[in-house]
């Protein structure tokens with residue numbers, strides 16, 4: 001039996017176990033950095049595969065890392081397992097399951113692996129940037145290529161994701177009696193409202209595919225007092241980090257103008273963000289070929305596909321990476337972050353897709369280790385496409 005067939009057979013044999021783990025994670029949704037049960041379940045499953053697991057890597061309690069294999073290059077398979085306030089509406093339990101299954105498949109041929117596999121548990125994709133912390137702490141040092149797969153309502157071997165920048169704006173005005181002496185006050189609420197209006201006026205001038213969305217998190221203290229303090233959050237998104245930072249700078253100029261107009265002062269806090277995803281096509285094409293052989297076409301996503309953002313983008317700026325999407329619903333039946341997607345993430349269709357994707361990822365990882373030409377092409381492409 002060749003290595004691919006052995007990997008696939010081991011993944012099929014592992015199905016019951018991984019579906020149980022994935023279902024358990026789904027039933028106990030945990031928010032970013034609080035994924036203790038999920039990390040325990042995945043760690044225990046990895047230990048059952050006779051892997052040595054290190055917990056708390058990168059200083060993150062709910063991160064983990066296991067490594068196995070022989071001499072040669074190293075490929076990382078990443079698991080996410082955090083949820084959102086409405087449950088597993090992003091299906092990260094399936095991301096974890098696909099990664100765990102792929103690892104089980106590759107572990108089954110550990111004696112024949114011409115390189116190393118890293119199984120990496122990455123917390124807090126939903127706004128916490130767990131992967132950025134792991135990169136900064138050196139946890140991904142020595143890894144040659146990385147992969148994970150994300151459930152959606154469509155099947156793609158690549159997806160364009162947007163870079164992000166989170167901006168917090170704090171306005172401070174001057175409180176006064178709103179009826180008796182409004183002329184003595186300066187309204188921090190007026191400054192926030194003016195900021196939103198200026199941002200809306202500026203939108204037209206942004207490049208296609210850009211997004212700015214904001215919320216007011218503090219709109220004042222009492223209706224009969226001119227608001228002294230207000231606060232709002234903006235999330236700027238664009239096709240590259242450089243352009244997203246430009247959008248962020250424009251938002252800040254809108255806030256500064258609003259502060260000047262209203263006689264208030266503004267404090268701006270840039271709270272970080274994610275980089276856009278650089279899809280490694282050498283890896284993605286191989287993944288797509290394996291997926292098609294398993295019966296599912298996974299084309300390259302069109303440039304204008306609806307998309308979000310991910311900290312896998314940051315990984316793709318430090319090493320070759322893929323982040324394919326796999327369909328667990330049909331279009332119109334619910335997509336990521338919607339309530340309806342929670343049920344899809346714990347459905348027979350979802351688990352079938354998870355197993356198939358695990359096979360395609362595991363075979364792609366094996367190929368990267370076994371075919372020096374593929375790894376070389378992957379690295380060459382990464383070096384050429386990486387943002388300077």
Ligand SMILES: [Zn+2]
Nearest residue numbers: 090092125150
């Ligand atoms: Zn997600």
